[in-house]
Structure formats: structure tokens, C-alpha cells
Amino acid sequence: MTKPESTGYDYDVVISGAGLAGSAAAILLARRGVRVALLERRSDPEAYKVLCTHSITANAHPVLDELGLIPALEKAGAVRNEARWYTRWGWIEPRAALGGPELPYAYNVRRSTLDPLIRSRAAQTPGVDLLLGHQVTGLVREAGRTAGVRASTPHGERAIRARLVVGADGKDSAVAGLAGVPARQYENARFGYLAHFRNLPLHGGIGQAWFLEPDMAYAFPNDDGVTVLAVLPDKKRLPAFREDLEGSFLAYVRALPEAPPIDSAERITKIIGTVNHPLHTRKPTAPGVAFIGDAALTGDPLWGVGCGWALQSAHWLAEAVAAAATGRGDLDAALVAYARRHRRRLSGHQYLAADFAKGRPFNPLERLMFSAAARDASLARHMHLFASRLIGPLRFLNPLAVARASAVNIRHRRKPAARPADLSPTGR
Structure with missing residues (x-):
């Protein structure tokens, strides 16, 4: 059990990386009374991630709402991310049911707009110190656990002590490397x-x-x-x-x-x-360390889930560790709770993504669900919930959904093919 010491730390939490995940975590932690140092290796406050799908899936809408970013995103011109998907059976076009609620959504927004916006919000949040030009070069270790970072800064080397170090520094996380937390890699057969x-x-x-x-x-x-x-x-x-x-x-x-x-x-x-974008998964915690966003799990870019998962993992971490990070609880137990939630919510999605990244065609179950969704409005909405990561693989492939898909496809096969006009009884 970690002792709730109240002295000897410069901050409660140090976050490496002031991108989407890191800035969101800083805001959410500070609002819960946590003192946060938010380190960013780049010196430009307008810096942003270039290679990105630029899409925030609907699973992250509640996090955007809690962050208070939705009015600013809409003012900046962010587009609600409705979509349709082409398959060999035709287009899957999710639409709200007649008289029913609108489909869940979040936003498409360029990272050149999004990253400076959320980083600025983090800098303005009481309890957050945004430290630009600070690159983590080492970890402070005490009694077999991480107790801070060493960073290269515009003014020289600096040690920053904290109860918790958060790696929000991408798939090639320097914090993970320094903490000795390897990533499991899944080959991606697409470029x-x-x-x-x-x-x-x-x-x-x-x-x-x-x-x-x-x-x-x-x-x-x-x-x-x-x-x-x-x-x-x-x-x-x-x-x-x-x-x-x-x-x-x-x-x-x-x-x-x-x-x-x-x-x-x-x-x-x-x-x-x-030309090479493997999927990465690593254990989301180590003693005194947590990982969020791509540092914990890097998905396949074809699904456009990275931004949504970055925001969700930041939220899950803040909920789990805020009290313990201020010395009012067991930090190790809090990290276990975060890791459990992270695995429960994302491991099934990542398993399917890693399998599909092999560059294979649809398997029989995927053929069943995608073909039926192209023919049935209810299943198209069900597909939308899964693509938005609002439901997991088990709910997506639940027995009722599979049975409905089977029935839709059976009815489709039983329909008589329409005859060309020139072969119809009245055709000339």
C-alpha cells in the first residue's frame, strides 16, 4: 500500500505530453483538486499532431461535455461525424429511427484546431502548470517505484517529483521506455x-x-x-x-x-x-506510472478511434486516481482500478482490430453483419453504435443481433430478382 505522504513532492501528478490525452487528463485531474505539471517537449503552444484521422468518435462525447469543449468546437466549425460505409453489398447508411432520438455523434475536427484549443484550456485551468519545451529524459526512482521525472528544459536539466507520472507521449512513449514497460506489437498489413x-x-x-x-x-x-x-x-x-x-x-x-x-x-x-503502422498494446500501469492515449494502446487508423480513446482513457484515469494522487488514498489500488477498466473497455475492440489489420477479407460473421446492415435500418443503427465504440464486441455480436442479421439475409435471398425491362412481359 502506498503511503499518503503530503510533503516532498513538487506536484501530485506529472504528465508527459500535452496533446489530446495529456491535456484532457490535466484538466480533469486539476478539477478534482490535483496539482499537475503538464510537460510538452515542443515549445510551440500551437503545435499539433499531423498524422491523424481527425475524428472523435461518439464514445468520447461525454468527455468533451465534461471538459466544456463542445461550444468551442462547434464555434470553430467542427463537423458532427455522421458517416456511411460502402461494402460489396451496398452502402450502410445509419439513420435515426422515425420518431426516435438522433444518432449519437461527436466531431470531426482538424488537430491543428483541436490540439491548441485543448492545450490552451489546460493552461488556463487552476492547478495545471503547462511547461513547454520540457522533454522527459529520465525517471526519479525511490523504493522501487517511480516518483517523478527528469526533464531537459530551456533552462537546463530539471527533476520534478510527483506521486504519479503519466505517459501521454504517444505510441513510442519515452516514459514507457524509461519505466521498462514494453509494448506488444501487431503487424498491420496495410499502409x-x-x-x-x-x-x-x-x-x-x-x-x-x-x-x-x-x-x-x-x-x-x-x-x-x-x-x-x-x-x-x-x-x-x-x-x-x-x-x-x-x-x-x-x-x-x-x-x-x-x-x-x-x-x-x-x-x-x-x-x-x-508505410508501417503496427498496432501497439502495453500494460496501462506500472508502480507510480500510468499510460493514456496512444501510449497505452495504439489502434488501427482505419477505424478512427484514437482520439476518442485518448479522451476516454484520460477520463478513466482521472476518476480512478484523483483522490490517491493527492495523498488521500492507496495509489496502487487506484492504478489497478484504472488498468482493469482500460482492459475491460478496450481489449475486445483491439483484438478485433488487430485481427482485421492482417489485411484479410471479411470473415463469415463479419459478412453476415455487414451485409445485413446494408439491407436493414435497425442493424445499420446497431453498426453505428459499434463503429462509434459505444458498445463492445459482445454486445455487437449478441445472439439477438446475429439472429436478426440472419433473418434479414434469408429474406433478402428469398426475394425474386427484378427482371430487366427488356425481358418483362411489357418490355419491347
């Missing part, structure tokens, strides 16, 4: 490139995703009339793709079903991406 376009019309004005088995693509409208367009082909196509990146990217998009008209839109960024 990805994206670009930003202005004035790119999309069907219905909403996000589009294409499941091309095994290739993928998506187009998400964002703030300021900018659409993020990404392609995620199988790595078998990489050598040919690299020979002419721009030509390959544009040809890939033009060949999509109901392809967005990129030739009439303005591309405002370079085509950027990565």
Missing part, C-alpha cells in the same frame, strides 16, 4: 496516405468509408470546409504505389465507388502517410 482538400463535395455532406476487402479508404469533412481523404491499401500494392505516389493516390480515389470529385477540389496539403 496509409492522406491529404486535405477544400471544397470537396461528399454524398449527403457526410463522411464516407469504403470497405474494399482488404483495401480501405475514407473521406471525413472537417472544420473550415476541409475534407481529410485517406487511402489504406494492402501492402502488396506498396511497391507500385511508391513509384508514383501522387498519381497512385489520385487514381485510387477516382476508382472508388461513388468517388468524391477530387479533380474539381483544391488540394491544400501534401500527400503524407506511413
Whole structure:
């Protein structure tokens, strides 16, 4: 059991990384009475993550609400993230039931808008000290546990002692490396490139995703009339793709079903991406240490869940450790509770994502659910809840949903095929 000491610490919590997860955690902890040092290796307060889906899934809407960011996001032009998904059986188009509540949503918003906004809110929160240009270079260790960090700062090396160190510093977390917490890696058989376009019309004005088995693509409208367009082909196509990146990217998009008209839109960024993006999972805690966001779990970018999980994990951590971080409880027990919740909520999603990242076509159960969702409004809404990470794999594949999907597909197969007009009794 950790002793609730009240002296000898510079802060209650030190967070490494003032991006989305770190800034959210700093705000939520400080509001619960925790003294927080929020360290960011970059000196520019407007810095932001470049490679991102720029989409916050609906599971994180309550966190955005608690942070008080929703009015500011809507004022900044963030777009509610409705979407439709192409499959070989047609489009899955979730819509609210007639007379029912609207579908859950969050927002598509560029990280160049989102990151400075939430970092600024963190800096303005009483109890948070935002320390720019501070890069963690070591950990303070006492009695076999972490008790702070050593950081390179604009004014030299500095030690900052705290009861808890939080790694919010991405998939290649320096804190994890220094704490000796390895990551389990899952190979991703797809590579990805994206670009930003202005004035790119999309069907219905909403996000589009294409499941091309095994290739993928998506187009998400964002703030300021900018659409993020990404392609995620199988790595078998990489050598040919690299020979002419721009030509390959544009040809890939033009060949999509109901392809967005990129030739009439303005591309405002370079085509950027990565040829190797494995999925990472690491234990979310160690003695005196916790990990949130990509530092704990890095998903497959094709699902667009990273921002939502960053916000949720920050919230779960704040709820679990706030009292203990101020010396009013057992910190080890609080970390166990956080780790348990993190695993329970995300491990099933990550297991399915890692399996699909192998670049395989849909398996039989996926074929059942996706084909039925393209034919049935209720199952399309059920798919929306899963894609928004509001329900987990067990609820998504519950016996009632599977039975309904089976019934929908049986009815579909029993329908007589429509005869072409020239073969109908009145056709000429």
C-alpha cells in the first residue's frame, strides 16, 4: 500500500505530453483538486499532431461535455461525424429511427484546431502548470517505484517529483521506455496516405468509408470546409504505389465507388502517410506510472478511434486516481482500478482490430453483419453504435443481433430478382 505522504513532492501528478490525452487528463485531474505539471517537449503552444484521422468518435462525447469543449468546437466549425460505409453489398447508411432520438455523434475536427484549443484550456485551468519545451529524459526512482521525472528544459536539466507520472507521449512513449514497460506489437498489413482538400463535395455532406476487402479508404469533412481523404491499401500494392505516389493516390480515389470529385477540389496539403503502422498494446500501469492515449494502446487508423480513446482513457484515469494522487488514498489500488477498466473497455475492440489489420477479407460473421446492415435500418443503427465504440464486441455480436442479421439475409435471398425491362412481359 502506498503511503499518503503530503510533503516532498513538487506536484501530485506529472504528465508527459500535452496533446489530446495529456491535456484532457490535466484538466480533469486539476478539477478534482490535483496539482499537475503538464510537460510538452515542443515549445510551440500551437503545435499539433499531423498524422491523424481527425475524428472523435461518439464514445468520447461525454468527455468533451465534461471538459466544456463542445461550444468551442462547434464555434470553430467542427463537423458532427455522421458517416456511411460502402461494402460489396451496398452502402450502410445509419439513420435515426422515425420518431426516435438522433444518432449519437461527436466531431470531426482538424488537430491543428483541436490540439491548441485543448492545450490552451489546460493552461488556463487552476492547478495545471503547462511547461513547454520540457522533454522527459529520465525517471526519479525511490523504493522501487517511480516518483517523478527528469526533464531537459530551456533552462537546463530539471527533476520534478510527483506521486504519479503519466505517459501521454504517444505510441513510442519515452516514459514507457524509461519505466521498462514494453509494448506488444501487431503487424498491420496495410499502409496509409492522406491529404486535405477544400471544397470537396461528399454524398449527403457526410463522411464516407469504403470497405474494399482488404483495401480501405475514407473521406471525413472537417472544420473550415476541409475534407481529410485517406487511402489504406494492402501492402502488396506498396511497391507500385511508391513509384508514383501522387498519381497512385489520385487514381485510387477516382476508382472508388461513388468517388468524391477530387479533380474539381483544391488540394491544400501534401500527400503524407506511413508505410508501417503496427498496432501497439502495453500494460496501462506500472508502480507510480500510468499510460493514456496512444501510449497505452495504439489502434488501427482505419477505424478512427484514437482520439476518442485518448479522451476516454484520460477520463478513466482521472476518476480512478484523483483522490490517491493527492495523498488521500492507496495509489496502487487506484492504478489497478484504472488498468482493469482500460482492459475491460478496450481489449475486445483491439483484438478485433488487430485481427482485421492482417489485411484479410471479411470473415463469415463479419459478412453476415455487414451485409445485413446494408439491407436493414435497425442493424445499420446497431453498426453505428459499434463503429462509434459505444458498445463492445459482445454486445455487437449478441445472439439477438446475429439472429436478426440472419433473418434479414434469408429474406433478402428469398426475394425474386427484378427482371430487366427488356425481358418483362411489357418490355419491347
